[in-house]
Amino acid sequence: MSIKKFFRRFSFDSLASSLISLLLSFVIGGLLIWAIGTNPFQAYYLIGVGAVGTMKNLANTLASSIPLIFAGLAVAVSSKAGLLNLGVEGQLYMGAMAATLCGLYLPATNRFILLIAIMIASMLGGMLWALIPGVLKAKFGTHEVIVAIMLNYVAELFTTYLIIVPFREHGSTVNQTAEIPKAARLSKLFPRTQLTTAFILAVIVAIIVWFLLRRTTLGFKISAVGGNRDAARAGGINPTAYVIIAMLISGAIASFAGTTEVVGKYFRFRENFSPGFGFTGLAVAVLARNNPFGVIATSILFGGLSTGCLYMSRITGISGHMSNVIQSIIILLVSAPRLFEIIKGSRKRT
Amino acid sequence: MEYAIEMRGITKRFGAVTANDNIDFLVKPQEIHCLLGENGSGKTTLMNILFGIYTMDEGQIKVNGQPVHIRSPRDASRLGIGMVHQHFMLFNQNTVLENIILGDERVPFFLDYEKSRKEVQSLLDRYEFHIDLDEKICNLSVGMKQRVEILKVLYRGAEIIIFDEPTSVLTPQESDILLGMIQNLREQGKTVVFISHKLGETMTIGDSMTVLRKGAAVANVLREETSVHDLARHMVGKEVETSLEREEVEPGECVFELADVPIWEHRKSCNLRVHEYEILGIAGVDGNGQMELEESIIGLRDHRQGHQYLLGEEITHEPTLLRKLKGMAHIPSDRHKYGILPNETLCRNYLLGNQEREEFKSHGLIRTQRLDRFSEEMIEKYNVYTSGIEQTSGSLSGGNQQKLVLSRELSQSPKFILAAQPTVGLDIGAIEFVHRTLLQKREEGCAILLISADLSEVMALSDRIAVMYEGEIVAVGDSSEFTRDELGLMMAGHLGGAS
Known part of the structure; x- marks a missing residue:
């Protein structure tokens, strides 16, 4: 049975297809580990222990999945409208900066009010940054991917400027803001881990996204525009408006990927704190086929891989970056079935 | 008698659709042969088979009396068949000369401009084409671009030239000039196949005509034997x-x-x-x-x-x-474009266009129970063949998709x-x-x-x-x-x- 036939049989069932891609990635990753000279079974055992072996490890796995869930949801919402929001990275920086400034300078001491204000500031920051590619796309047909990627650099460098010049912590040798007050920090779900209430927020947002897309007319109109723009127009839906709305929602969710790191982990805005969450979010959304609950599952998987590999690297000689390798293989194998579908499609046409 | 093109018993099916059904298509050397038919009657399919873009399911082709197998446009070109497409295939930023010679370099990867220019110039003189070889394509009118396409075909040494609805993009004046050029080509010894659904121009330049209707050849006549009236009847068929x-x-x-x-x-x-x-x-x-x-x-x-x-x-x-x-209800001509959301369930397809009606919406939420009930009623009433309301509309057959659209559009009185x-x-x-x-x-x-x-x-x-x-x-x-x-x-x- 050829690989192509193999995938064709499963392409109709997206869950099976994703699971098989995963399994294959682990096999290929295992071969690589074996080639380095380590027993792959032992390595995977250690990754497993590191990811979910103890309550503390599990808590850290969940913690590292938080920004990925938000980023993945942001990409998923935009994909539903037929857009590819590759600007999540920039949106999360802008959102996090707005949230940090709100935490530092808002003279409120009530914890509840302060956190709500921070969330609102964060969403506004993210939405502002998503609005630009959204409007340009809707009004002029400018490709949102190009605009969003360029805006990522602008956001990253602009926030860096802000923490070097106007908002730098007094007397600090590194580029960062001062710490936000205790009242503005999220509480921990599990002591001496990085798991905070942000995880609950992530799950709630996923449920909201699911509800929005499945049960509301707004969500219906967004997915109609993404599914078939012309049919949406003929059905009385204005694509321009819903493209922009979808980008705004996407930007608001994206901002939480940065803000929860600030208010839950670092308590300040640090230079380049995101290791590319926005792009991992894209991979998460693709693997989850834009299903919000799939996004949670995939993010936990990716989070577990990185905490597990870190643990493995302390015991074996393998670098913790093995997680990136396995992640990359997963991404390659997930996009492969889509590739086969495209090839299949072009065969049909001729 | 030897034919320039002899296609016999050509059959081509696309799934359940028979685009060409046992067609005989015969073209004599040095004539202008018109291929007539309404859109969808199989003209383009037949020519694409001759030009090697499609492979036929049944039938055989002879060119100048020799049985041939044409598997690609390159094969066709080698046999001296050239096609002037309806949609131009030109590089806008390059000059006329470059467009003519690109893709047919005598030595791979090298362009001999001087030699090529002389060859193209001699073609221009011979066929009385007036065109500036150094002008960029983007500065040319539609009629001029078409001339470049014709020159491309001539430069590649075509003896049989197929024109695919060439006048559909031209103004009446440009059309007249083109028809004159085509007649000139015949006088210079070329064989021309002229695809059209316009009766007037067919009668003006055609020496003989083949009429296709619904995938079959229904008439093969000489111009002297026919009239616009006859051709129209062949084209649209009997009551x-x-x-x-x-x-x-x-x-x-x-x-x-x-x-x-x-x-x-x-x-x-x-x-x-x-x-x-x-x-x-x-x-x-x-x-x-x-x-x-x-x-x-x-x-x-x-x-x-x-x-x-x-x-x-x-x-x-x-x-x-x-x-x-x-x-206002709308049953769209292109149901894939305007009628359905192929990746959504039938329910959500029934919601399309009805999303603002109070019946299905309250406080921004979809009234799912009503929508489900409504969808089930419609499927029942219009006999949509489906496994259930959760099936995606893209997986329905064409007829059932149309029933979906009809039932949705006609349901709101x-x-x-x-x-x-x-x-x-x-x-x-x-x-x-x-x-x-x-x-x-x-x-x-x-x-x-x-x-x-x-x-x-x-x-x-x-x-x-x-x-x-x-x-x-x-x-x-x-x-x-x-x-x-x-x-x-x-x-x-x-x-x-x-x-």
Whole structure:
């Protein structure tokens, strides 16, 4: 049975297809580990222990999945409208900066009010940054991917400027803001881990996204525009408006990927704190086929891989970056079935 | 006698559709042979087989008496067959000369401009083409670009040249020049195949004609033996017996009016009135403005001039949504483009266009239970063959997709129905169902505008008929006023009917 036939049989069932891609990635990753000279079974055992072996490890796995869930949801919402929001990275920086400034300078001491204000500031920051590619796309047909990627650099460098010049912590040798007050920090779900209430927020947002897309007319109109723009127009839906709305929602969710790191982990805005969450979010959304609950599952998987590999690297000689390798293989194998579908499609046409 | 092209028993199927059915196509050397037929009659398929783009299922081809297997355009080119495509395949930023010689370098990867220029220049002199070889393509008119395409074919040494509806992109003056050039090519010894659905130009330049209808060759005649009249009848076919029963009802009030709307720019504006208890059929060969008319009526095109009225209210600048809420139903000609959301479930397809109706919406939420119940009712009533309301519409067959669209559009008791090409791609059973449904809506008092390229359909269903040609309504009248031949002639641009 050829690989192509193999995938064709499963392409109709997206869950099976994703699971098989995963399994294959682990096999290929295992071969690589074996080639380095380590027993792959032992390595995977250690990754497993590191990811979910103890309550503390599990808590850290969940913690590292938080920004990925938000980023993945942001990409998923935009994909539903037929857009590819590759600007999540920039949106999360802008959102996090707005949230940090709100935490530092808002003279409120009530914890509840302060956190709500921070969330609102964060969403506004993210939405502002998503609005630009959204409007340009809707009004002029400018490709949102190009605009969003360029805006990522602008956001990253602009926030860096802000923490070097106007908002730098007094007397600090590194580029960062001062710490936000205790009242503005999220509480921990599990002591001496990085798991905070942000995880609950992530799950709630996923449920909201699911509800929005499945049960509301707004969500219906967004997915109609993404599914078939012309049919949406003929059905009385204005694509321009819903493209922009979808980008705004996407930007608001994206901002939480940065803000929860600030208010839950670092308590300040640090230079380049995101290791590319926005792009991992894209991979998460693709693997989850834009299903919000799939996004949670995939993010936990990716989070577990990185905490597990870190643990493995302390015991074996393998670098913790093995997680990136396995992640990359997963991404390659997930996009492969889509590739086969495209090839299949072009065969049909001729 | 030896033919330049001898195609015998050509059959080509696409799935269940037979695009070419046992066609014989014979072209004598040094003649202009016209291939006539309506859109979808199989002309392009046949030529694509000859040019090696499609492979045939059955049949054989001989070129200059030799049996050949043509597997790619390159094979065709080697046999001296060249094609001037309807859509130009030119590099806009390169010069005329570069476009002619690129892809046919005598030495791979190297261009010998001097030598090539001399060769092209001698072609220009021989065929009396006047064109500047150093001009960039983007600065040329459409007619000039077409000349470059012809030169490309000549430069590659073609002896048999296929023109695919070459005049469809030209102005009348440019067309005349082109026809002159084609005649000149024949005098210089070339064989020409001329694909067209315009009867007039066919009679002007053709030495002989092959007429295709619904995938079969129905006539092969010399020009001397035929007339525009005959060709039109071959093209549209004989009257088909219809089993449809129509009740006689008197038309009522005017429901929809289109007043002075220019469907094509710089053409005469169109005027149409559709009444209660009436089907107004728009006859015309595809691509004569039907799509624009359709988009204009449902509000996807904003015209600066003209007015539209629905039930006496002006809707000229109203968006699609309001038109639908006011009682306009739309059965789109291109259901894949305008009718369905292929990746969504049937329920959500039933919601499309109804998303703002109170019936299915409350406080921004979809009333899922009502929607499910409604979808199930519609599937039952219209007999949509499906595994359930959670199936995606993209996985339905064409006929069932059309039933989905029909049931959705007709469910909200519309006053005016725009039915565009409602039976394209459907099997006979589904076609009859659609026809009966439309007639039933007529008896219930709906005003129906039927746009169809199928003349039999228009004649069978309509109370009145309007003929569309090149973006204009060229004739309107009771359907009893026209004979089939007259309609066929007017559809092909011959006004005044049979002479």
